[in-house]
Amino acid sequence: MNNRISELFGIEYPIVSGGMVWCSGWRLAAAVSEAGGLGLIGAGSLHPDDLRLHIRRCAAATKKPWGVNVPLMYPQIDEVMKIIADEGVKIVFTSAGSPKKWTSFLHDHGVLVAHVVSSSLFARKCEEAGVDAVVAEGFEAGGHNGREETTTLCLIPAVRKATSLPLLAAGGIATGAGILAARALGADGVQIGTRFALTQESSASEAFKARCLELKEGDTKLLLKKLSPTRMVKNPFFDAVEEAEARGASADELRDLLGKGRAKRGIFEGDLAEGQLEIGQIAADIADLPTVADLMDRLVREYREALEKDYSL
């Protein structure tokens, strides 16, 4: 094996499934790992007790490497980290916070650490914090997103220059051709969210998945910039946020409008009107709901086909 990401995590293909709220349970994570990628359980939408359950089920479902994504602003973060250590998790992807606080704790417990960034400034901070790999995620990604709005095409070369760490590109990648583009830009591998959210094994509701398959270009947009910028699908809830922002609503007003549990309502419960439907721009290019095994086969086949083409000038 010749790929830094595959070598680091002991996997067959440098393809990671993102830890997406309400999509990335043990079933999706185990399926991705069984198919030769690296599956992540998304801790962000799991109660600590449920996280423990998902970790145990994932460990029972596959002997291949898998990991957990932990958003560092998680309220019971200490409890989550204790569970990860107790359960012997070997790989953690941290996001939405500083990599400084938890990297050495995780290393002390024998855990490999990757951290998700949206700028080369934070990529340098990852290197200082001693993380093992960096995920650089661009503006086109679904859900929570960077303030700089840097797209994957612009972000990957910048992060590649800023750090020598193994690098995963994220945001807007859903095909083998997209993986090749990411590697041409300097990434060693990819973290794929949206494409894995729209598989059989994703724990999102069928209504959410069906809605995402219908999306066209321009049907998602980054809103809530006065709180935490979030890419979501246009629906009546989206319209209410957009209307409030257009008239200059304050952060407090937006917080009230958002309320609690909007993403669960949209993604997990399938309330297509009043839920917050988080998905990436590349959903517009996705039209089916394959099993993870079929999708991984397809990504690898497409990648090899893209690589075989004649790109001579």
Place this chain on the structure above:
Amino acid sequence: MNNRISELFGIEYPIVSGGMVWCSGWRLAAAVSEAGGLGLIGAGSLHPDDLRLHIRRCAAATKKPWGVNVPLMYPQIDEVMKIIADEGVKIVFTSAGSPKKWTSFLHDHGVLVAHVVSSSLFARKCEEAGVDAVVAEGFEAGGHNGREETTTLCLIPAVRKATSLPLLAAGGIATGAGILAARALGADGVQIGTRFALTQESSASEAFKARCLELKEGDTKLLLKKLSPTRMVKNPFFDAVEEAEARGASADELRDLLGKGRAKRGIFEGDLAEGQLEIGQIAADIADLPTVADLMDRLVREYREALEKDYSL
């Protein structure tokens, strides 16, 4: 030659310099064409009499193919099109309007037509209108921009599916690796703006160029979405627009704030505080001001280096 863009325009490399207001005069266009690409004069910031002058100077400076970019919302569009026909221009890139109105006029005068789009919907309209090539430009591009905010990484595969026309990718491309990424996504070639704006031959002011070389990630942003979405550099004018938008300013208020001639003031006259400084996100990755000849050599060398790398899985 094996490349559809190179064959169509009779050029050595499938690299086009965008028709950028206040940057793309005859000097830049001729230099790009002399170096084996396709140089475009940007008609958008030229009075019709000046356009005629630039066309004649470009024709005198190079015997290789070159063209003119015409934003179709140009007030004296009929006069501009008459000049193009009279002067025997052979290649026109149209933008900011429907390709239906002028394509047959241009074809009748022996002119090849490419049209710039920001969505696959408009790419299909280009095919219906009979244009010869499509430029698909993503969210990261400088200046005026699509409402859908689709990034180049997401846009190119979508446009590739929507039309069989020769396809140029634009937005966020400034290196050979970026060109390879664009081709992996399905583009036949690239239109490059920002990188050519920051060359010796660009007609932008030295103050504007120097400011752009200092930019970091997040230093440009898309504003004026209630008028026509425009990517510009953060400066006091930008702050005033952003502040107005945050409090819900109307389109009329924004129009008053914008006034007339902001882009000229910023780009051409070098008023870094009160001018509108239009440049793409990829400026953050640009640190020098080469001649066009040196830049073209570098792009081709980088491209071949990127192509030689080992991308095996």
